[in-house]
Each structure stands twice: as structure tokens, then as C-alpha cells.
Amino acid sequence: xxxxxxxxxxxxxxxxxxxxxxxxxxxxxxxxxxxxxxxxxxxxxxxxxxxxxxxxxxxxxxxxxxxxxxxxxxxxxxxxxxxxxxxxxxxxxxxxxxxxxxxxxxxxxxxxxxxxxxxxxxxxxxxxxxxxxxxxxxxxxxxxxxxxxxxxxxxxxxxxxxxxxxxx
Amino acid sequence: xxxxxxxxxxxxxxxxxxxxxxxxxxxxxxxxxxxxxxxxxxxxxxxxxxxxxxxxxxxxxxxxxxxxxxxxxxxxxxxxxxxxxxxxxxxxxxxxxxxxxxxxxxxxxxxxxxxxxxxxxxxxxxxxxxxxxxxxxxxxxxxxxxxxxxxxxxxxxxxxxxxxxxxxxxxxxxxxxxxxxxxxxxxxxxxxxxxxxxxxxxxxxxxxxxxxxxxxxxxxxxxxxxxxxxxxxxxxxxxxxxxxxxxxxxxxxxxxxxxxxxxxxxxxxxxxxxxxxxxxxxxxxxxxxxxxxxxxxxxxxxxxxxxxxxxxxxxxxxxxxxxxxxxxxxxxxxxxxxxxxxxxxxxxxxxxxxxxxxxxxxxxxxxxxxxxxxxxxxxxxxxxxxxxxxxxxxxxxxxxxxxxxxxxxxxxxxxxxxxxxxxxxxxxxxxxxxxxxxxxxxxxxxxxxxxxxxxxxxxxxxxxxxxxxxxxxxxxxxxxxxxxxxxxxxxxxxxxxxxxxxxxxxxxxxxxxxxxxxxxxxxxxxxxxxxxxxxxxxxxxxxxxxxxxxxxxxxxxxxxxxxxxxxxxxxxxxxxxxxxxxxxxxxxxxxxxxxxxxxxxxxxxxxxxxxxxxxxxxxxxxxxxxxxxxxxxxxxxxxxxxxxxxxxxxxxxxxxxxxxxxxxxxxxxxxxxx
Amino acid sequence: xxxxxxxxxxxxxxxxxxxxxxxxxxxxxxxxxxxxxxxxxxxxxxxxxxxxxxxxxxxxxxxxxxxxxxxxxxxxxxxxxxxxxxxxxxxxxxxxxxxxxxxxxxxxxxxx
Numbered sequence: 001x002x003x004x005x006x007x008x009x010x011x012x013x014x015x016x017x018x019x020x021x022x023x024x025x026x027x028x029x030x031x032x033x034x035x036x037x038x039x040x041x042x043x044x045x046x047x048x049x050x051x052x053x054x055x056x057x058x059x060x061x062x063x064x065x066x067x068x069x070x071x072x073x074x075x076x077x078x079x080x081x082x083x084x085x086x087x088x089x090x091x092x093x094x095x096x097x098x099x100x101x102x103x104x105x106x107x108x109x110x111x112x113x114x115x116x117x118x119x120x121x122x123x124x125x126x127x128x129x130x131x132x133x134x135x136x137x138x139x140x141x142x143x144x145x146x147x148x149x150x151x152x153x154x155x156x157x158x159x160x161x162x163x164x165x166x167x168x
Numbered sequence: 169x170x171x172x173x174x175x176x177x178x179x180x181x182x183x184x185x186x187x188x189x190x191x192x193x194x195x196x197x198x199x200x201x202x203x204x205x206x207x208x209x210x211x212x213x214x215x216x217x218x219x220x221x222x223x224x225x226x227x228x229x230x231x232x233x234x235x236x237x238x239x240x241x242x243x244x245x246x247x248x249x250x251x252x253x254x255x256x257x258x259x260x261x262x263x264x265x266x267x268x269x270x271x272x273x274x275x276x277x278x279x280x281x282x283x284x285x286x287x288x289x290x291x292x293x294x295x296x297x298x299x300x301x302x303x304x305x306x307x308x309x310x311x312x313x314x315x316x317x318x319x320x321x322x323x324x325x326x327x328x329x330x331x332x333x334x335x336x337x338x339x340x341x342x343x344x345x346x347x348x349x350x351x352x353x354x355x356x357x358x359x360x361x362x363x364x365x366x367x368x369x370x371x372x373x374x375x376x377x378x379x380x381x382x383x384x385x386x387x388x389x390x391x392x393x394x395x396x397x398x399x400x401x402x403x404x405x406x407x408x409x410x411x412x413x414x415x416x417x418x419x420x421x422x423x424x425x426x427x428x429x430x431x432x433x434x435x436x437x438x439x440x441x442x443x444x445x446x447x448x449x450x451x452x453x454x455x456x457x458x459x460x461x462x463x464x465x466x467x468x469x470x471x472x473x474x475x476x477x478x479x480x481x482x483x484x485x486x487x488x489x490x491x492x493x494x495x496x497x498x499x500x501x502x503x504x505x506x507x508x509x510x511x512x513x514x515x516x517x518x519x520x521x522x523x524x525x526x527x528x529x530x531x532x533x534x535x536x537x538x539x540x541x542x543x544x545x546x547x548x549x550x551x552x553x554x555x556x557x558x559x560x561x562x563x564x565x566x567x568x569x570x571x572x573x574x575x576x577x578x579x580x581x582x583x584x585x586x587x588x589x590x591x592x593x594x595x596x597x598x599x600x601x602x603x604x605x606x607x608x609x610x611x612x613x614x615x616x617x618x619x620x621x622x623x624x625x626x627x628x629x630x631x632x633x634x635x636x637x638x639x640x641x642x643x644x645x646x647x648x649x650x651x652x653x654x655x656x657x658x659x660x661x662x663x664x665x666x667x668x669x670x671x672x673x674x675x676x677x678x679x680x681x682x683x684x685x686x687x688x689x690x691x692x693x694x695x696x697x698x699x700x701x702x703x704x705x706x707x708x709x710x711x712x713x714x715x716x717x718x719x720x721x722x723x724x725x726x727x728x729x730x731x732x733x734x735x736x737x738x739x740x741x742x743x744x745x746x747x748x749x750x751x752x753x754x755x756x757x758x759x760x761x762x763x764x765x766x767x768x769x770x771x772x773x774x775x776x777x778x779x780x781x782x783x784x785x786x787x788x789x790x791x792x793x794x795x796x797x798x799x800x801x802x803x804x805x806x807x808x809x810x811x812x813x814x815x816x817x818x819x820x821x822x823x824x825x826x827x828x829x830x831x832x833x834x835x836x837x838x839x840x841x842x
Numbered sequence: 843x844x845x846x847x848x849x850x851x852x853x854x855x856x857x858x859x860x861x862x863x864x865x866x867x868x869x870x871x872x873x874x875x876x877x878x879x880x881x882x883x884x885x886x887x888x889x890x891x892x893x894x895x896x897x898x899x900x901x902x903x904x905x906x907x908x909x910x911x912x913x914x915x916x917x918x919x920x921x922x923x924x925x926x927x928x929x930x931x932x933x934x935x936x937x938x939x940x941x942x943x944x945x946x947x948x949x950x951x952x953x954x
Binding site: 049050051052055102105106107108120125126127128129130131132134135137138140141142144145146149150152153154155157158159160161 | 856857858860861865867868871874875876877878879896897898908909910911912913914915916927928930932933934935936937938940942943945947
């Protein structure tokens with residue numbers, strides 16, 4: 001998380017700051033850096049009545065100036081780099097960057113003359129949401145982790161199945 | 169000691185300035201002397217005009233006794249309160265231009281002659297305003313026209329210059345002819361040549377002749393004032409004159425046309441019945457609407473400002489027309505009120521239009537072009553000029569708290585009280601005029617957002633505009649006018665008190681507490697209608713702007729903040745061509761009023777590919793000059809046909825000419841014998 | 843208007859209560875695999891790596907390195923070794939560090 005002007009330094013203070021700042025209402029700016037647009041569709045589905053992100057206090061905004069969180073999908077093609085940096089710089093601090101989808105996490109494309117392959121190459125990512133595409137439920141979980149409402153689960157998972165199946 | 173003595177001083181100073189300019193204007197010291205004398209004259213005129221507002225009408229003075237001048241009538245001078253408003257305006261315009269001229273003009277032979285003629289024009293304008301008799305008025309008027317013609321002809325070798333000057337002269341002369349006929353009608357019917365005497369005996373003239381005289385005067389002075397369709401010289405002449413000449417033409421000469429209309433309407437020829445007022449009001453409203461609509465389609469700053477002058481002249485004439493209607497329907501308070509409101513608008517418009525033209529000259533010298541689509545970003549390069557222009561733009565767009573708002577509010581409040589006439593038809597017509605002025609006001613704001621925003625704000629559209637510099641550009645004159653604009657707004661009660669004294673002299677109606685009930689408030693001639701305080705409004709708006717500033721100062725983050733470029737949608741490179749251009753900004757208006765503009769559009773493509781991938785698309789749209797084509801060209805063609813028809817008379821044969829002489833002598837004998 | 847209201851009351855509220863309550867549709871989601879280390883052999887793991895279209899699977903000596911962030915849940919590795927791989931059912935995979943998504947699974951099958 002890129003801190004704002006007066007920002008706490010220790011982890012607890014940071015988490016408390018995040019929860020205090022974004023706990024009630026969060027404005028999200030989405031960015032598609034060259035994806036197949038299925039991540040965009042899942043993100044758009046968040047506004048639908050079934051998932052309804054507004055009930056959690058999340059809102060989409062087209063203006064980076066009004067945004068607290070940058071939700072980035074896509075493998076960061078080089079042609080988009082300038083726009084992504086400009087959108088990031090236009091956001092006032094404190095701000096959070098969330099990369100979603102396997103493309104954005106570097107799992108699909110390698111860096112080549114046309115793309116960076118992962119969002120981390122250009123922007124400082126705070127939360128990673130895997131999936132191809134990440135379902136709206138996974139996105140809601142990831143956004144809640146980003147604002148500090150939920151703790152992340154994945155460090156405790158080993159992806160090792162016991163006799164019953166399921167990760168433990 | 170009366171105001172006329174101060175005006176003698178002003179006139180003398182201007183004649184001296186003309187002489188100084190002619191003899192020594194080719195060098196900088198001579199140029200400065202000429203401008204200093206001009207400013208001195210302006211100050212004297214300002215003082216004299218201001219004094220005459222409260223003094224009332226001076227007695228008629230006949231310097232040189234009853235001796236006939238070469239023009240066949242005595243020289244009669246008189247300073248009236250009505251003219252006093254215009255003389256005050258003349259004074260301040262002269263001072264501002266004199267302060268501006270030294271840095272604007274390069275010393276040289278052309279400049280010397282130009283400044284001499286300009287000061288002569290100032291003198292002639294003063295003579296028109298101080299004229300107490302018909303002959304003096306007409307001689308001074310014609311001198312003023314010819315001097316302005318020479319002003320416009322500053323660069324005689326340029327085609328555009330010659331064309332603009334010719335349009336001015338031709339229409340000026342036609343107007344002069346109509347004015348002469350009007351004056352002659354009144355003078356023969358009243359057996360007097362002094363204006364006071366003509367006014368006193370106006371009742372002797374019967375209705376038909378009075379109506380004819382008024383209509384002739386309206387048309388004749390309308391040529392000078394810029395009433396549509398008699399306005400076509402304005403957009404032709406203004407772009408070719410140097411900036412201070414344009415400022416003089418728009419700020420003052422057009423007002424002289426308005427003065428002529430006011431002279432006939434209120435002093436010499438107050439015709440009974442409402443129809444002259446209706447005609448005047450209708451002409452004014454029509455002019456205002458047409459003026460601003462054509463202004464929307466102009467890229468050249470000076471042509472744009474010229475059309476805006478036409479619009480404002482229309483507003484003033486509308487106010488005068490409505491005043492005449494109220495007079496006919498026995499509403500003397502509203503009659504005086506609208507006259508005062510019209511005169512206030514004269515002063516206001518003179519100030520801010522002069523300012524805008526002077527600044528247009530600064531822009532032209534700094535950026536090398538007058539085309540709005542080649543400018544941009546001047547607010548960073550010419551900061552002081554931008555501030556001064558902004559004050560002028562706020563004034564002319566009639567935005568509070570500046571003077572344009574005050575005078576237009578007054579005019580609207582007067583028009584809204586049309587119901588007091590008691591006649592439904594008249595009330596509806598007055599409301600229609602008010603609605604037209606409302607449309608005009610809205611379009612004026614739109615036009616001036618464009619007129620200030622496109623050249624000054626945004627990014628420079630050309631390298632010339634990016635290279636504009638403030639050093640060496642004149643700022644004093646326009647700044648003085650900006651201060652005058654603010655003073656006219658904030659000091660509105662004082663101005664209105666002076667104007668109401670003048671109004672009392674002209675109309676005989678004293679508004680007193682019906683205009684200024686005290687405590688800096690203004691009411692429109694009736695206490696039960698509305699009230700408004702320009703001074704408090706200015707203070708309130710200032711305070712209202714201070715509140716968010718204080719909140720910001722108190723509540724901004726203590727730690728430093730970062731400055732990043734404006735969010736532009738993430739474009740890689742924001743090019744100046746991506747901005748609005750002057751023509752695209754006014755496109756909605758041009759589309760809505762397509763029937764008026766009748767643009768002739770031509771589109772040429774390099775290939776048939778609709779996306780233009782194989783080459784550029786060339787789009788050209790030209791506004792049809794409706795009045796030139798459908799009104800003037802037929803008249804010009806008729807005159808040419810007539811000239812062709814008469815040509816056989818001038819065969820060059822001496823014998824035929826002798827026959828003509830013989831025939832004429834015979835005819836003269838016969839007529840004399842009868 | 844009343845008809846719509848009545849129908850809505852009969853059907854109930856459609857919006858999910860997630861994350862406060864679990865969502866019933868989550869069981870149908872495609873999820874990254876969970877491995878059975880006792881059934882993994884190097885040969886099976888290499889075949890899985892060859893089939894994986896992305897960079898989710900790689901082998902470091904006797905450890906299967908599984909990058910949950912790169913996994914697209916395509917299921918090819920499960921088709922290669924159905925007894926050793928089963929869907930994990932985990933979809934709440936958000937992480938605040940990239941390294942938390944990289945899991946080491948020991949290869950404990952008989953053939954080493």
C-alpha cells in the first residue's frame with residue numbers, strides 16, 4: 001500500500017489506518033492492461049444484484065482522482081504502460097493497487113517486446129487475486145482483504161489433499 | 169465657468185496633439201508628446217463631461233458672433249447633460265488609448281500621420297457632442313467620418329484595408345445623407361437651426377413630417393451605430409485598423425450613432441404615439457440577436473469583437489426604444505429609468521469594449537496572429553494582459569459583480585415592467601424584446617467564454633503563440649479601463665445619481681428616491697418591483713470567494729503534496745490539436761441557427777475511404793453573408809446599372825456639353841420666370 | 843406493482859450474503875488443484891509440468907513448486923494424474939505478498 005502524506009509506520013497502525021480510511025467506503029478504478037476482457041466481465045458482474053458490491057461500501061469510479069484502489073487486470077502490455085503510470089500517479093494517496101487474474105500475476109505471458117507479462121513490473125502491487133478469471137466471490141474476498149476487513153487465507157493453505165480431498 | 173470651458177481646453181489639447189503628431193511623430197519623443205497632449209485632452213474631457221452631468225445644459229455659445237462660417241451657418245456650441253455622458257466616455261477612452269499608444273506604435277511617418285488624424289477625429293467627436301446647432305453638428309459629423317476613414321486607411325496598400333475603409337465611407341455617407349434630410353425637415357418646419365430652438369418648437373411640426381424625420385434619423389444614425397442591416401461596415405473595417413483605432417471606433421464612434429438616435433428621440437423630435445418606440449425597440453432587439461449570432465461564427469478576434477459591438481448597440485437602442493414607448497404610455501418614471509439605464513450601458517460598453525480591443529492588439533503583437541485557432545495558453549505567457557482581459561470579459565458577458573451586469577439588470581428590470589403600460593399588445597411586444605435580449609445575454613456568455621478561453625487558456629496551438637512574451641506590451645491603458653469597469657460597478661449608486669441628474673435635464677422627470685432609496689440600493693423606478701445593490705453584491709461575492717479559500721488554508725494537509733499533471737485519460741501525448749477549437753466550440757450554436765448562417769460546406773477527400781485512411785479530409789464551411797448578398801449587392805447592382813444607363817450623357821463630345829449648358833440656362837430662365 | 847412485490851417476497855432476496863455467510867454457488871467454481879504428495883512421482887510431476895499451459899507448475903529436485911497465482915484451474919494436470927490431483931475447492935486466494943502464493947509440495951511417491 002502506498003501511504004498517504006501522514007501515514008503510520010508499524011504494521012498494526014497500518015492495518016488500522018487502512019481499516020479506518022477505507023473501511024466504510026472504497027472507490028475502485030479498474031484498469032484493463034491488455035487482457036482477454038473476461039476479468040473485466042467478472043468485475044462488471046460485481047455490480048449485478050447477485051453480488052452487489054455496493055452493499056459492502058465499494059463503488060466504481062472512472063476518475064483516478066476520486067479513486068482509492070486501482071484494480072488492474074491484464075498482462076501489462078508495453079503500449080499501456082504510460083496510461084497505467086498516469087492513472088496511478090493521478091490517484092491521491094493513500095492508495096492501494098490490486099492485481100487480478102493469472103495474466104496480471106505473471107502466470108500466462110513472459111516478458112517480451114510487446115508486454116511486461118505482469119503488473120508488478122510497472123506498478124507496486126499490494127494485493128494479488130489469482131484466478132482465470134477470478135470469480136466475483138474471489139474478487140469480493142480480495143477487495144475485503146485489501147481494506148483489511150478479512151484476513152488472507154492463502155498463506156495458511158498448502159494445496160495438499162488428505163483422504164477427503166480439499167486443500168489443507 | 170461652465171463645463172464648456174473645460175471642453176475648449178480638451179479640444180485645444182487635441183488639436184495641439186494632432187499638430188505635434190504630424191510634425192514630430194516620426195520620432196519617439198514626438199510620439200510621446202503627442203500622446204501626452206492627447207491624454208491631457210482626455211482628462212479635460214472627462215472632467216468636463218462629468219461636470220456637465222450634474223451641471224445641466226449650458227447656454228448656447230456662438231463663438232465668433234453671428235458671423236457665417238464657410239459652411240453657411242453660425243458656429244453654435246452647447247454642452248448638454250445627454251452629451252455629457254458621451255463626452256465622459258470620450259475622455260476616458262482618449263486617456264486609455266493615449267497611455268497605450270506609445271508602446272503599441274512604432275515611430276515613423278505612417279504613425280505620425282495616423283496619430284494626427286486620430287487626434288483630429290477626437291476633436292471632431294467632441295465637436296459633434298458639443299454642437300449646439302444643426303450646421304455645427306453636421307460639419308463636425310462629416311469631419312469625424314472622414315477622419316475615421318483615414319484612420320481605417322492606415323495601411324493604404326493593403327486590399328483588405330481599402331475594402332474596409334470603403335465600406336465605412338460609403339455607409340457613412342449614405343447615413344449622413346439621411347441625417348441631413350432629417351435635420352433639414354426639422355429645421356425648415358421649426359424655422360431654426362439651433363438645437364435648443366428646434367427642440368422648443370418641435371410641436372410646430374405636424375405628425376407626418378415628424379415621423380419622417382425620426383425614421384430618417386434612425387436609419388441615418390443607425391448606419392453609424394451598427395443597427396442590422398446597416399452594420400456591414402463594422403466587421404470589414406475593424407480588423408484592418410490598428411488596435412487603438414478599432415478601440416476608438418467601437419468604443420466611441422458607434423456610440424455617436426447612438427447619441428444621434430438619442431438626440432432625435434428624446435430632445436429634438438419626441439414623436440407622439442408608441443410606434444416610433446416600437447420600431448426602435450424592435451430594431452434594437454433584432455440587432456442584438458443578429459450581432460451575437462454572427463459573433464459566434466468568427467475566428468478573428470477583432471471581427472468577433474466588432475459583432476459584439478453591434479450586439480451591445482442593439483441593447484442600448486432597445487432600451488431607448490422602450491423608454492420612448494413608456495413615454496407614450498404616460499409612464500414618466502420608467503421613461504427616465506430606461507434612458508438612464510441605456511446611458512449607463514453606453515458608458516460600460518465603452519469601457520470594456522475599448523479594453524478588449526486594446527488587448528486584442530496586444531495579443532496580435534505578441535503572438536503575431538488574431539486567429540483564435542492559432543492561439544492558446546496565453547494566460548501563462550501574457551499574465552497581466554490575461555487578468556485585464558478577464559475583467560473586460562466578465563464585464564461584457566454581463567456577469568456579476570461587474571458593470572455589464574448592473575446595466576443589463578437595469579435594462580431588464582425596465583423592460584419587465586411593460587405591464588404598466590396598460591396595453592396587452594404593447595406589454596407582449598416589450599416582453600418579446602426582453603426575451604430576445606435574454607437570448608442575446610446567454611449567447612454572449614457562451615461567445616465570451618469562447619473568446620477568452622480559446623486564446624488564453626489551454627495549450628498553445630502554434631509555435632508563435634507559445635513564443636508570446638509580455639515584455640514591451642502596453643498594459644497601462646487597458647488596466648485603467650479595467651479599474652474603470654470595477655469602479656462603475658461598485659460605485660453604481662454614485663454613477664446612477666449623476667445619470668439621474670442628467671436624465672432629469674433631458675426628460676424633466678426626477679427619479680430621486682425611486683431610483684436610489686438609500687443605503688446603496690437601486691430600484692427600477694417603482695418601489696414595489698425589485699431591488700438590488702451592486703456594491704453589496706460585489707462585497708458579498710468577494711466574501712463568498714474568500715470562504716473556500718479560508719477552508720483550504722485551514723484544512724489542507726500539513727505534509728507536502730505532490731503535483732502531478734492533469735488526468736488526461738492516460739493519453740501518451742496530449743497534443744494541442746486535441747483541444748477545442750474556436751469553431752468546434754461554437755458548433756452547437758451554428759447547427760441550431762443553421763437557417764441564419766446558411767453555411768456553404770465543401771468536403772474533399774483524398775480517397776473514398778470513409779475513415780480517411782488514405783489521406784486527409786478537407787472540410788470547409790463558409791457563412792453566407794446574408795446582408796451583403798441579398799440587400800447590398802442588388803442595390804449596388806442597381807446603382808451600377810443606373811450609372812451605365814447615364815453614361816451616354818458623358819460622351820466626351822464638347823458640342824454636346826455646350827448643348828447641355830445652353831439647355832440648362834434656358835431651363836433656369838423658364839423656372840425663374842414662373 | 844403489488845404483484846412484483848408479492849412475487850419478490852415469495853422468491854426471496856437474490857443477493858448473496860458473502861462474505862458474511864458462505865455462498866452456495868461456490869461449490870461449482872473451478873479451483874486450483876490440491877496434490878497428494880504420497881501419490882506423486884517425479885515422472886508424474888514432469889508429465890503434469892509438460893501439460894500445464896502456464897507457469898504454475900515446476901519441479902525443484904524432489905519438490906513440486908506450485909504457483910497458485912499463475913494457475914488458471916484448467917484441469918489438465920488433474921487429467922494427467924487423476925488419482926494424485928483433486929480440486930482444492932479453495933477460491934479465496936487473495937494474498938498480500940506474491941510469495942504467499944507459491945507452495946512447495948513434497949514428492950513422496952514410491953519411485954524416486
